[in-house]
Amino acid sequence: MNKPIGVMDSGVGGLTVVKEIIRQMPDEEILYFGDIKRCPYGEKSLEEVRKYTIEVADYLVANGVKMVVVACNTATAAALDILEERYDVPVVGVIEPGARSAIQSSTNRKVIVLATRGTVNSGAYKNAIINLNKNFQVESLACPKFVPLVEEMRYKDRVISRIVVHQTLKELYRSEADTVILGCTHYPLLAMEIQDYFGDSKKVIDSGYETARDVSAILTYQKARSESRDDVCHTILVHGDTERFEYILKDWLPFTLYEIKEIEL
Structure with a gap:
């Protein structure tokens, strides 16, 4: 067809x-x-x-x-x-596929969701993950500076991107979660900076x-x-x-x- x-x-x-x-x-x-x-x-x-x-x-x-x-x-x-x-x-x-991918990726059943305020406030990712496996722990963080960074075409400036990523994610740096969901389709354009920030301690995935x-x-x-x-x-x-x-x-x-x-x- x-x-x-x-x-x-x-x-x-x-x-x-x-x-x-x-x-x-x-x-x-x-x-x-x-x-x-x-x-x-x-x-x-x-x-x-x-x-x-x-x-x-x-x-x-x-x-x-x-x-x-x-x-x-x-x-x-x-x-x-x-x-x-x-x-x-x-x-x-994109939420259900992202939830499945996080469950497949995580070994310690602890997941971070990075998303917009609207998605975080909806609880959609947490609900989707818990519905699939009630033993998971889910932290969520709204990242309101990420979408404008992409939409204003500044995401290619690695210096600016690293600064924004560091300022946004610093409270999660020591989180025990081993998996990070990019819960907004804009965020994969910042995936390199986000993965670099967390290093080998966390796997960063998107739902694409x-x-x-x-x-x-x-x-x-x-x-x-x-x-x-x-x-x-x-x-x-x-x-x-x-x-x-x-x-x-x-x-x-x-x-x-x-x-x-x-x-x-």
């Missing part, structure tokens, strides 16, 4: 999930929606995030996607259950790999995988300024064909 997979995020962070989907399923076309104009979602109220998430998902479904991937942890926590009831196409979030595996499994089960082809071109829809998308696409997906369209909702 050569329909696109719809992927949505509040900004550029969801491209980290797109990268993994393309790596695992190179024949699949992506229709991506970045809601730059209203980013970041993590500092907004639950009602606002739910409203924005439904608007964006409605747009993707109206444009014929065969699946919606909510590549935003805050939006997943706020609205995944609503979207699952709202559409006939499957909807995949597991999310892509879920996407592949669902499409395979539904016999909805795209046919093999050499001309896959992805579409990047931007609600707002396209400049930061151009910058990160060149850095993050350098060998991928795509076109960018600036739109209004």
Whole structure:
């Protein structure tokens, strides 16, 4: 079924999930929606995030996607259950895959979740992990400076990134947790600095790999995988300024064909 997979995020962070989907399923076309104009979602109220998430998902479904991937942890926590009831196409979030990955990774059953305030306040990761294994201990920390660092395209400045990471994570440096979940799809762009800060004492993971595996499994089960082809071109829809998308696409997906369209909702 050569329909696109719809992927949505509040900004550029969801491209980290797109990268993994393309790596695992190179024949699949992506229709991506970045809601730059209203980013970041993590500092907004639950009602606002739910409203924005439904608007964006409605747009993707109206444009014929065969699946919606909510590549935003805050939006997943706020609205995944609503979207699952709202559409006939499957909807995949990033929290459940991230929780599974953390459980597989940890040896001492102690996990740290780094996320936006919205995701932390929702308790979504802690609930997902405990529901899978009640013996786990979960610490959560809101990292409000991380998303602006990425969205303002300053994440490539390693000096600034290291300073922000150190200031944000210093209270967790001596934590006994052996696994750190990057509970926001923007954070993998800071993964090197976060891993360097914790050193060998903790494994840093993101949910992109597991999310892509879920996407592949669902499409395979539904016999909805795209046919093999050499001309896959992805579409990047931007609600707002396209400049930061151009910058990160060149850095993050350098060998991928795509076109960018600036739109209004």
